[in-house]
Amino acid sequence: MARIIAVANQKGGVGKTTTTANLGAALTMLDHRVLLVDMDPQGNLTAAFGLEKQAECTVADALLDRRVPLPIVPVNPATHPRLDLVPSAIPLAMAEAALSNKLGRELRLRDQLAGVQHAYDYILIDTPPALGLLTINALVAATGVIVPTEARFFSLQGLQMLQESVDEIMYLNPRLTLLGILLSKLDRRLREERAVAEYLRERWGALVFQTEISANSKILEAGSAGTSVFRYAGAERAAELYLALAREVVERG
Numbered sequence: 001m002a003r004i005i006a007v008a009n010q011k012g013g014v015g016k017t018t019t020t021a022n023l024g025a026a027l028t029m030l031d032h033r034v035l036l037v038d039m040d041p042q043g044n045l046t047a048a049f050g051l052e053k054q055a056e057c058t059v060a061d062a063l064l065d066r067r068v069p070l071p072i073v074p075v076n077p078a079t080h081p082r083l084d085l086v087p088s089a090i091p092l093a094m095a096e097a098a099l100s101n102k103l104g105r106e107l108r109l110r111d112q113l114a115g116v117q118h119a120y121d122y123i124l125i126d127t128p129p130a131l132g133l134l135t136i137n138a139l140v141a142a143t144g145v146i147v148p149t150e151a152r153f154f155s156l157q158g159l160q161m162l163q164e165s166v167d168e169i170m171y172l173n174p175r176l177t178l179l180g181i182l183l184s185k186l187d188r189r190l191r192e193e194r195a196v197a198e199y200l201r202e203r204w205g206a207l208v209f210q211t212e213i214s215a216n217s218k219i220l221e222a223g224s225a226g227t228s229v230f231r232y233a234g235a236e237r238a239a240e241l242y243l244a245l246a247r248e249v250v251e252r253g
């Protein structure tokens with residue numbers, strides 16, 4: 001039965017999508033079966049694996065109509081075995097508005113995932129940079145949240161807000177826990193980033209993953225090329241970091 005993990009932070013550009021894609025790929029390298037769910041209308045996760053052409057049927061259809069099964073596509077059986085994806089595209093933004101009038105609007109993703117959970121070891125959900133209905137659906141479906149963050153002073157307040165949202169969601173989903181905070185694009189050459197990383201570890205203790213993903217142009221390039229760091233030349237160091245993160249995620253249960 002899959003462990004369902006949402007990757008969330010209401011701030012944009014902090015590495016949610018990159019973390020979801022590469023952590024997902026890393027878990028498959030450890031022989032786990034993984035489903036990635038793109039809950040962002042921008043469809044960046046879908047594009048991160050070059051699957052935007054497959055996005056005719058998207059997660060939006062299954063959220064709006066319970067009888068429509070989740071559209072699941074294999075990422076690429078040759079390069080990424082054991083990795084599947086539920087695509088998203090811009091109409092998901094309209095679906096979010098339409099969803100707000102529906103019964104059980106916060107539970108739609110949870111109920112859809114219940115039908116496929118047996119086929120995977122991990123389900124990772126990428127979320128948009130907002131705490132709206134799509135992110136709430138992800139947090140209601142999940143039992144753990146990973147919060148990627150930049151090591152900048154202006155990011156710290158956002159973490160507090162996210163913790164408060166998690167506490168709030170527990171009203172609908174008492175099993176939800178904060179699995180970990182991830183320094184997802186850390187540049188240790190910058191004094192501010194070193195200071196914030198240190199502060200984060202003081203403030204949040206063991207909740208901060210030991211593994212720090214360094215800012216690395218190969219990570220950006222792999223995403224633009226439509227693949228993970230495991231299939232991108234020169235990204236070996238980044239691949240090791242995501243593997244270390246995957247091991248920590250597995251250990252945290």
Ligand SMILES: Nc1ncnc2c1ncn2[C@@H]1O[C@H](COP(=O)(O)OP(=O)(O)O)[C@@H](O)[C@H]1O
Pocket residue numbers: 011012013014015016017018019044129184185186213214215216217219220221223
């Ligand atoms: N560790 C990293 N090193 C370099 N660039 C990164 C790293 N992580 C993410 N990025 C880049 O930063 C940008 C924002 O990341 P993304 O994952 O799209 O954030 P979000 O999903 O939170 O908006 C993207 O261009 C991505 O390629």
Ligand SMILES: [Mg+2]
Pocket residue numbers: 016017018040044127
């Ligand atoms: Mg994103």
